[in-house]
């Protein structure tokens with residue numbers, strides 16, 4: 001979300017991060033269900049394996065807290081790994097955010113919102129309101145275009161806070177639009193609000209500016225085409241809560257494209273769903289900044305295309321939006337023990353089946369002890385075998401049992417479930433570093449674009465939410481300067 005403290009030039013940061021990812025790509029480059037099939041444990045250095053075989057629960061929980069001192073760790077390879085991650089992760093990414101009590105609002109009272117959603121809406125509503133009213137210039141009206149409005153909670157809460165807001169909620173999902181409109185009309189007492197919040201079904205693209213202008217004109221009777229840019233008494237901002245995948249980037253591009261938009265306040269999520277080209281394996285919107293692209297071209301050992309496949313891939317983006325270290329740091333030893341066993345067995349099942357087969361876990365059957373599972377009959381109680389094409393149940397066969405036993409023999413001198421949990425611990429340690437690369441690249445892209453277009457802007461991220469409650473917790477705040 002920012003340039004880490006150890007760097008002064010974005011290019012140097014990107015270059016060092018890329019060389020780190022190249023070295024440690026084995027930690028994330030395969031889906032966790034496939035880590036045995038892909039031989040990930042064979043790539044784990046022996047020093048790492050030994051460490052995770054004997055680690056106690058306190059150490060396991062503390063290892064990913066990279067900006068906290070960790071005197072228990074003395075093994076050079078692991079110290080180097082942890083220190084490098086810390087160097088590549090800004091301090092601000094690890095700061096604590098206060099969880100507030102319920103805001104006294106009819107919205108949170110009436111909807112019985114879950115604590116996660118309540119926390120998100122309250123915090124973002126306040127942040128938007130604070131930013132839009134910072135300069136003390138009271139806009140006669142402020143039109144807020146909510147990108148990916150979902151069920152419309154954010155817009156409603158904003159209107160409740162400030163009746164000068166007009167909200168245009170754009171959402172591609174027709175069910176959500178229907179629900180948002182219906183619920184809003186049923187519950188609103190203030191008749192004025194009927195014409196103040198409008199939801200429209202629309203799939204937002206980089207070409208959506210004309211659609212947005214027309215929708216504003218039709219619904220709020222305001223013609224932006226004739227308004228004097230940024231000076232109009234009716235102003236315009238793009239907002240969004242968890243605008244997933246490419247939608248946040250679309251909002252950044254429209255912020256530059258639409259002269260009337262003076263603020264962009266948006267929280268991103270679902271990086272792993274970014275659009276990717278199936279032949280080049282490059283993402284349409286990652287990396288975005290020239291500095292990152294230059295660093296990628298400079299990565300020496302392989303061609304740029306190879307780098308996308310090897311370490312700047314979908315598993316990397318999935319790691320960037322995995323659970324964060326805060327929740328991990330509170331897990332009990334029993335949780336880690338069971339989680340490790342589940343993960344090892346799931347990967348084992350994946351490793352012994354044919355390409356045409358798939359497995360399905362029987363609900364409610366929990367593996368409690370790995371030693372019991374030496375018997376293939378016990379393992380069969382946990383997973384059902386199915387044909388991938390038809391989903392028809394199949395019988396486990398002798399070949400499966402042979403492969404199963406071969407895998408268990410391979411790991412008989414170590415506890416595969418502890419190594420599985422060790423692998424997740426390493427991923428959790430890297431998660432914030434990966435997320436920072438994705439998010440800082442976007443921020444720097446906006447700064448580059450602002451310079452190229454000779455447009456003065458201010459842009460930064462703030463950690464807004466409690467990461468344990470809501471792991472995608474950073475808000476991008478951009479504004480055009482007069």
Ligand SMILES: C[S@@+](CC[C@H](N)C(=O)[O-])C[C@H]1O[C@@H](n2cnc3c(N)ncnc32)[C@H](O)[C@@H]1O
Nearest residue numbers: 148149150171172173202203204241242244247
């Ligand atoms: C993670 S949900 C968040 C919903 C809502 N903002 C909230 O926080 O409750 C993301 C929403 O964005 C919508 N969406 C994604 N891409 C979109 C696009 N290009 N145009 C319009 N809506 C989009 C999805 O349908 C989904 O409802």
